[in-house]
Amino acid sequence: MSEGKDDAFTAPEREALYxxxxxxxxxxxxxxxxxxxxxxxxxxxxxxxxxxxxxFMQPWNFIVVTDPAVKARIHADFTRASEEAAAMFEGERRSLYSRLKLEGIREAPVNLCITCDRERSGPVVLGRTHMPAMDLYSCVCAVQNLWLAARAEGLGVGWVSILHEDALKEALGIPERIVPIAYLCIGHVTHFETAPELESKGWRRRLPLEELVFRDRWGADR
Known part of the structure; x- marks a missing residue:
């Protein structure tokens, strides 16, 4: 693509992104x-x-999981972790938690673990010198890129975070120095919900944007 006007998105392209x-x-x-x-x-x-x-350290790796035995091992750890998580809530909150479907590990044809190699560019990384977590955040950007591309391809993605990191690393043979960032379930779906499930099931509401934006300093009105 040449520079100039060709770099601009057409109205349909812009609408597709949103x-x-x-x-x-x-x-x-x-x-x-x-x-x-x-x-x-x-x-x-x-x-x-x-x-x-x-x-530009590109600290990610991608572990594609399709073996049912590996999925079963991950799912078993999810079950343990979910039971622990449920015990942290009380009353109706715990009851609602128990009714939520929180993973699709065995149902999704593809599982994917995205990891971060924090040593990929050596001990000193441009831009990470004063904010050492930036490599982790970079991998989260990779998660979001994949998620939006998957949606454009008609694929559903589910992020499973109710897992013990040590158990996940052992199941996937991840070296000690590598940090798991996201465990994702990917596949074709029967439908996409019109609203986030946790919103429609009453777990949380979407916060109004105007309550979250400040101007020039924390707490100042826009």
Whole structure:
């Protein structure tokens, strides 16, 4: 693409981007068993690999999981972790938690673990010198790139964070120095919800944007 006007998005392209953002959902219970075509998986991984990264260190790796035995091992740890999490809530909150579908590990045809290699660019990384967590945040950008690309491909994605990190690393053979960032369930779905499930089920509401934006300093009105 040449520089100048060709770099601008057309109105339909712009609308498509916002459609992907606003219709993206954390999918748990709508996965179909259809396999994800290899070329589609390659495209969303390429989108993730084109995320911004501090010092252009590209600290991510991608572990594609399709083996049912590995999924079963991850799911068993989820069950243990979820029971522990449920005990942290009380009353109706605990009851609601128990009714929520919080993962699609075994149902989704593809699971994906995105990791961060914090040593990839050596001990001193441009841009990470005073904010050492920037490499972790870079990997989160890769997660978001993949999620939006998957939505554009008609694939659902669910982020499973109710896991013990040590158990996840052992199940996937992740070296000690590597940090797991996200464990994702990916696949075709029966439908996408019109609103986030935790919102529609009454767990949390979306906060008004105007309450979250300040001007020039914390707490100052826009």
């Amino acid at each position: 459609k992907a953002i606003f219709s993206r959902r954390d999918v748990r219970g709508q996965f179909r068993p259809d396999p994800v075509p290899g070329d589609v998986l390659d495209r969303i991984l390429l989108a993730a690999h084109h995320a911004p990264s501090v010092g």
